[in-house]
Amino acid sequence: DQQVKQNSPSLSVQEGRISILNCDYTNSMFDYFLWYKKYPAEGPTFLISISSIKDKNEDGRFTVFLNKSAKHLSLHIVPSQPGDSAVYFCAASAREYAGNMLTFGGGTRLMVKP
Amino acid sequence: DTGVSQDPRHKITKRGQNVTFRCDPISEHNRLYWYRQTLGQGPEFLTYFQNEAQLEKSRLLSDRFSAERPKGSFSTLEIQRTEQGDSAMYLCASSLDGSYEQYFGPGTRLTVT
Numbered sequence: 001d002q003q004v005k006q007n008s009p010s011l012s013v014q015e016g017r018i019s020i021l022n023c024d025y026t027n028s029m030f031d032y033f034l035w036y037k038k039y040p041a042e043g044p045t046f047l048i049s050i051s052s053i054k055d056k057n058e059d060g061r062f063t064v065f066l067n068k069s070a071k072h073l074s075l076h077i078v079p080s081q082p083g084d085s086a087v088y089f090c091a092a093s094a095r096e097y098a099g100n101m102l103t104f105g106g107g108t109r110l111m112v113k114p
Numbered sequence: 115d116t117g118v119s120q121d122p123r124h125k126i127t128k129r130g131q132n133v134t135f136r137c138d139p140i141s142e143h144n145r146l147y148w149y150r151q152t153l154g155q156g157p158e159f160l161t162y163f164q165n166e167a168q169l170e171k172s173r174l175l176s177d178r179f180s181a182e183r184p185k186g187s188f189s190t191l192e193i194q195r196t197e198q199g200d201s202a203m204y205l206c207a208s209s210l211d212g213s214y215e216q217y218f219g220p221g222t223r224l225t226v227t
Contacts, residue, residue, distance in 0.1 A: 004156075032214045043118070043205055043218035044157065089156050093214050098170035099145055100214045104156030 003027045004092050006105035013112050019077040021108050023090030026071065030092040034102065035064060035075050038087045047088075048075070080112045116140060118219035120206050126225045127196055134192045135222045139208030146189050147216060148181055150174065151203040163189060164211070196226045 005024045013019045023033075031052040036044035050057040050064045050073070057064050063076045077084055087109050091102040119138045127133050139146045144165050149157035160179070161171045165186040175181075178196075183189040193200055203223050207216040 006156075009154075034214065036218075041220070043120075043207075043220045046215050046217060049215060091156075099147065099162035099164065100209070100212075100216075101147065101159045101162055101170065102149075102157070102214075102216060103159070106154065106156050 004090055004103050004105040006090055006108045008108050010109040013080045015082055015112055015114050016079045019080045019110055021075040021088050023073045023105055024071060025092050029094040029096060031095055032093045033073050034091045036089045044089055082112050082114050085110055085112050118206055118208055118217055120219040120222050122222055124223045129226055130195055132194045133196060134190055135204055137189045137206030140217060143208035144211050145209045146183055147207040148191050149205040151205060157205055198226050201226045
């Protein structure tokens with residue numbers, strides 16, 4: 001069963017507007033969440049993270065929101081830029097997991113149109 | 115560049131052959147991970163090392179797979195008797211002890227014909 005789900009395989013947004021990428025999880029043990037960005041032919045690049053003790057973390061144009069009761073998190077990119085076009089992966093981990101191994105969602109392809 | 119590096123970047127092999135991949139982590143990172151990613155999916159955890167000790171293996175890691183990190187620095191992942199289902203991107207990541215953030219290499223894309 002998929003413990004981390006990204007239900008939108010793709011998202012298209014106009015340059016300058018907000019991009020909102022969503023992620024749902026089922027495992028209550030998860031206590032840390034991360035977003036990674038992946039360009040073709042490259043490995044995932046760490047973008048931003050949030051601990052379960054917070055409900056928001058912001059870094060420049062990127063903000064992650066966590067709703068623990070709904071087991072839902074989202075990544076907001078404002079304003080979106082063409083260079084943000086990539087596949088975005090949501091990942092989760094738990095303190096109890098050996099080595100803090102990551103469980104990934106299936107990814108959302110973001111296309112930012114000029 | 116002091117990021118995670120992987121070699122080779124691409125490998126094409128015939129079914130039944132053995133292949134070995136190498137990963138060099140960020141030098142001060144004592145944790146090293148291997149993940150596998152197939153088309154349209156997110157990376158899936160395979161195994162993890164704390165220094166030279168292999169501490170966790172996924173059920174995805176069949177007995178044809180073996181990983182080593184002999185001196186706690188670089189790591190190798192070997193697949194014996196490759197099958198077409200092994201075709202995937204193999205990703206290596208490293209992190210500091212206790213940190214959740216993992217830093218990935220560019221991956222090795224394996225194609226089994």
